[in-house]
Amino acid sequence: MEIGKVIGNVWATKKDEGISGQKLLVVNIMKNRQQKKDSLLVAADITGAGIGDLVLVSKGNSARQAVGDARIPVDAAIIGIIDSLELQESDSKEDGGT
Amino acid sequence: MEIGKVIGNVWATKKDEGISGQKLLVVNIMKNRQQKKDSLLVAADITGAGIGDLVLVSKGNSARQAVGDARIPVDAAIIGIIDSLELQESDSKEDGGT
Amino acid sequence: MEIGKVIGNVWATKKDEGISGQKLLVVNIMKNRQQKKDSLLVAADITGAGIGDLVLVSKGNSARQAVGDARIPVDAAIIGIIDSLELQESDSKEDGGT
Amino acid sequence: MEIGKVIGNVWATKKDEGISGQKLLVVNIMKNRQQKKDSLLVAADITGAGIGDLVLVSKGNSARQAVGDARIPVDAAIIGIIDSLELQESDSKEDGGT
């Protein structure tokens, strides 16, 4: 999985019926604790995440498992809101999203 | 999923029968709101998107779900035309495709 | 899918039986109309493509669909020879492969 | 598979039920023997790996095979703790994780 920060929302009226009802959040994937990758990812959210949250993103078929129906044509899903992230470099425990 | 801008069309007479009848659009994937990634992606379109539209692209097996038949050998599909994209950086709501 | 230019052939005597009989072409994936990505891709070809052709490449499970047997362990396949590619930047229609 | 170094732990209370009980480790993927890629990967661990261990990471559907249940929506799993890595450049046999 990847670690990302939720930075926005996206809406699409004309879309595949399969994704109707899916809440779609825009996520920036983190390269490390401070820096984001220069790419935008849209993930279906099943955890109630919001803007600013640090989240766990799963991609590929696993994303379709997460939304509970393999026919739903998503390829990325938020599967967790990170409470805390303990990384060896900084040796300090940091709460997710603060 | 990724966010992309439709920039063109591609035609192929000699092709896998499985993709006959599929409308294939050329999409530039967006790195962020202003910049495109330096790569071309071809996606099957089921939403009626056109040149200049900002679209949602799903890849891998999810793309085959989107076109409705897992035997169709596409690996990318447009699953939505973006109406609006609200990103935290700019804090301004921007209509898709303008 | 990705757009690539066929630049060569590859032969392997000692190989997985599953790919015996598969024609394997070396493809450079295009970043944009003029530039190639700095990476080599080998794809099974089912369309009769040849060196210099601009082709459509599908990857992952879709490639196994294209070669007609999910047990064949290829992860990339040429699924079309591009006749023409119409991109918004250049606003000019260009024949594939010239 | 990729070679990575375990650098931390991640916890998420609000998460997909499917990943409850999974031990999630943060891994830096190695570019070569000395350098890490500038990206963070979170992998489910089934081998008992710990911080500082050099590990084998498998991604995609294979990760769901490793955790023993294809419904668990992980897309990366640690499938081995590396004892030793023998690379031609250095021509010297080096124990994993030292």
Added chain:
Amino acid sequence: MEIGKVIGNVWATKKDEGISGQKLLVVNIMKNRQQKKDSLLVAADITGAGIGDLVLVSKGNSARQAVGDARIPVDAAIIGIIDSLELQESDSKEDGGT
């Protein structure tokens, strides 16, 4: 598939039972005929490849097909030892691995 050069071996005692008995080789993926990508890939080998060999690597579910059992959690496999690689740029036929 990708073209890579075998540069080493990796051993792991503590590992997923599913990969017991799999011969794991470290491969550098080639960007072009001369240059390697700056990343290490570990692939299950079923062809008898050795250090210095130029090989064909298949990734994802295709790798599990190559090792003959979809429950084996590998995501990359060597599916051929390249005898010769004919690339248009150099217009010269070059034996693999020399």
